[in-house]
Amino acid sequence: MVRLKSRYLLCEVCVSDRSHLLLLDDGTVQNAAKHALIQAHGDYGFAHSIFGFSVKYLNAHTGIVLLRCRKSHYRLIWSALPFITGLKKRGQKVPCFFNCLHVGGTIRTCQKFLVRYNTQQLHRMLPLCHSEEERSAIRKSVLSCTVQKDADADSEEDIGEED
Amino acid sequence: MAVFMDLNISYTTNKKRLQSVIETAAQLGYSTVAINYVVDLQQKKQEIVKPKSVSELFKTFPIVQGKSRPIKVLNRLTVVASEPSHFRPTVDYKAYDLVAVFPQTEKLFHAACMTFDVDIICVAVTERLPFFFKRSPVNGAIERSVFFEISYTHAIRDHTMRRYTIANAINLMEICKGKNVIVSSGAEHPLEMRGPYDISNLGLLFGLSEEDGKAAVSTNCRAVCLHGETRKTALGIIHTIKKDPALTDRVEEDAPASKRAKIEMA
Structure with missing residues (x-):
């Protein structure tokens, strides 16, 4: 088939x-x-x-x-x-x-691309932060999400919220 | 990765809007944009104004998506010509990086393809074609590497315009077979821009093949920019710039050194 x-x-x-x-x-x-x-x-x-x-x-x-x-x-x-x-x-x-x-x-390749794309976006946006505190807050929130396994979807959401 | 360009962003006096359009273009992945100044000499009291310097627009240019370089902004002049006297290459034209012409009659279209010193010929997208494209002028334009431009903003705004845009584009494609075509936005608002991949796929509606569609937003636009440069310089080989008086001494010292190096190599 x-x-x-x-x-x-x-x-x-x-x-x-x-x-x-x-x-x-x-x-x-x-x-x-x-x-x-x-x-x-x-x-x-x-x-x-x-x-x-x-x-x-x-x-x-x-x-x-x-x-x-x-x-x-x-x-x-x-x-x-x-x-x-x-x-x-x-x-x-x-x-x-x-x-x-x-x-x-496949949805899988799209998801892989999306993870890579969002990482890129994060790198683009980090220099735009106004203070060091803001930057570290974003880093912390991203890291706290990726600790769990299968957390790709969560980390993507976080990037959007911090924007 | 190809470098995408959008060679038509309408000039508005509203600086904030222009900035946001260019920011959107950078966000979408365009590496070069051209701000379009339109001059219609049919209407009275229209003069060719000096373009605003692009460095006035931004302090730091926005970084292009997926690249680490800032966006490049050019100035472009479009002359709407309905009489042969309208297109006169004067000193005013030299201030612009690109020169385009929008011919209204068949005679002028012929002249634009064969003799005018331009980079881009605009194709009507808001009305039925006032004339048919003939094979000989179009082939002449291809030989002189002058490009035809189709702008898509009108097609997005209104559905009767969409019919005209697609019909005129297909009409052109039948003659030029997808060669020497660029697709550009003509956007006035940031929400009228579209991504480069979407546009190269939109070429499907205009009768472009996949390859030609991609070339229409990338390599063909690059050719237009280079063509514009050759007009400014002597055939693109010799470039004259005004010498900065502070630098004169250093430049003169450098010149013999470089000559000597060449002799030694030979």
Whole structure:
């Protein structure tokens, strides 16, 4: 048996005000993506790519979204993502855009990439700290998370919160 | 890793907004951006202004994502030409790093491709093409390594514009076969920027292949920058700069030493 292959698009939701990120949920992201897909490719393109399309993971603190789609049509979905201008949630619209960070074949590779990416972000942000205390506080919080095994997801969240 | 560039960021007098757009570009991974000054000589009282010095904009330039270098900012002039007299290469043009032209008629398009001393030819994205692209001028432009530009911000803002953008882009691709095309943003707000990988994939809609799509945001843009440099210098070989009076003595001392070294080597 050949397994059904998919592609995972690891995206970052960029907003002007980071507090809006907490409004994110699976439904709004999926709706926005579907809406953009219809606008960009019409009913035919929508029908082609909608099978197997889902939001696999969403982190409202860091604004990371993992979208899953079939391998055969992932470029259709990817090319529709730039047309998302905002997410609608309960009548209020949050202007944002999606920035695709990585395209992977499995969730595992995406997770590995995300850990590496977040480490990079941490190195980018550390010099921006105002005082030595702040810096050591962030280091401590990161270290306290990675002590446990299987704590990758936790440490990622922390980086976002300290930002 | 390729170096990504976005050669069209609209100039606004709002300095804060311009800063935040450039910061977003650095965050997304663009290593070079160009601030675009548009001059439409059709309207009265339009003059070519001197570009603001980029060092006024930031004290320290933001660091590019994934690199350790700060972002490079260029100045670019776009001349909207609807009459042949509009494009006159004067001293004013020399102040800019890049010069682009936006031809409105077929004759001017032909002239822009074949004779004008420009780096970029803009393609209309907000309206139906006023003329058809012909093979001979487009081939001439490719031979002279002048690049065609498609900006995508209008496509994101509005869906009728999106149709025009895609239609005009596909029209161009049929003639130039994906060569000598750059895709740039034309963003006024930070939220109108998109990541470089997204844009190279967006090339799929414009009729670019995967390779050409990536070249449109990286290597082709680099070629444009180098072309702009050759206009400033004598064929890109000799570069003249104003000598700093404080440094004169030291430079003169250095010159014979380097000559001697060469002779010894030979």
